Amino acid sequence: MTTRHTEIASSLRAVRARIERACLDADRSPDEVTLIVVTKYFPVRDVVVLINEGVRDFGENRDQEARSKFQEVRALGHDIRVHFIGQVQTNKAASVTAYADLIHSVDRHRLIPALAKGADRAGRTVDCLIQVDLDRRSVSDDRGRRGGALPGEVLPLADAIAECSPLRVRGVMTVAPLDEDRDSAFGRLADIAGGLRSAYPDATWISAGMSDDLDAAIRQGATHLRVGTAILGSRPPLR
Ligand SMILES: *Cc1c(COP(=O)(O)O)cnc(C)c1O
Numbered sequence: 750m751t752t753r754h755t756e757i758a759s760s761l762r763a764v765r766a767r768i769e770r771a772c773l774d775a776d777r778s779p780d781e782v783t784l785i786v787v788t789k790y791f792p793v794r795d796v797v798v799l800i801n802e803g804v805r806d807f808g809e810n811r812d813q814e815a816r817s818k819f820q821e822v823r824a825l826g827h828d829i830r831v832h833f834i835g836q837v838q839t840n841k842a843a844s845v846t847a848y849a850d851l852i853h854s855v856d857r858h859r860l861i862p863a864l865a866k867g868a869d870r871a872g873r874t875v876d877c878l879i880q881v882d883l884d885r886r887s888v889s890d891d892r893g894r895r896g897g898a899l900p901g902e903v904l905p906l907a908d909a910i911a912e913c914s915p916l917r918v919r920g921v922m923t924v925a926p927l928d929e930d931r932d933s934a935f936g937r938l939a940d941i942a943g944g945l946r947s948a949y950p951d952a953t954w955i956s957a958g959m960s961d962d963l964d965a966a967i968r969q970g971a972t973h974l975r976v977g978t979a980i981l982g983s984r985p986p987l988r
Pocket residue numbers: 787789810834835924959960961975976977978979
């Protein structure tokens with residue numbers, strides 16, 4: 750094993766132990782929680798190491814990088830699930846639906862027909878989560894630079910997704926606000942998820958929790974964790 754392999758395997762083991770611990774404390778089964786390893790900025794060889802360590806779910810936030818990286822990984826014959834977790838530009842929607850199995854960041858109406866068209870053309874069904882911006886309290890509030898719909902927009906967006914057959918509405922996603930207690934923020938997301946689930950019983954997924962706050966996310970019912978730094982180390986500064 751290379752040094753890098755040893756390093757990744759060891760931090761992956763630590764994160765898995767943290768997840769198990771948090772599940773135990775929250776009286777939940779670890780089987781309810783999917784660990785998505787966020788590989789943005791990291792090379793295909795790291796993805797292959799992770800696959801050898803039993804990881805199957807990968808997340809990326811930029812179309813170009815994701816497309817070429819996972820094309821290469823799949824060409825090696827690996828069966829993986831790709832999660833698109835970044836903001837989707839409308840003109841990139843078709844590209845993203847060609848390789849992503851789950852899009853975590855549906856946050857506006859204009860995107861939905863574009864995603865549906867792309868999924869149709871690719872002959873695939875694409876699962877969608879609605880990204881919720883817990884920072885912004887109203888339409889005129891422009892704090893939400895990370896993308897995301899207002900809580901009140903979640904149901905109308907779900908209705909629009911449900912009308913497009915190649916798309917499926919599966920739940921919600923958020924990035925926790927920096928200035929709010931994590932349990933409080935993820936608790937609000939859980940309430941929004943509950944409202945969505947009463948209208949769409951299949952929308953059971955909650956994507957929340959990153960390297961720093963996955964424990965709180967598990968306490969508040971997260972089903973999908975998006976973890977980068979804690980497994981792969983720090984990323985180079987934003988280009
Ligand atoms: C990069 C990223 C993550 C991973 O964050 P870490 O702090 O490195 O675990 C999770 N979610 C989104 C949307 C991201 O862009």
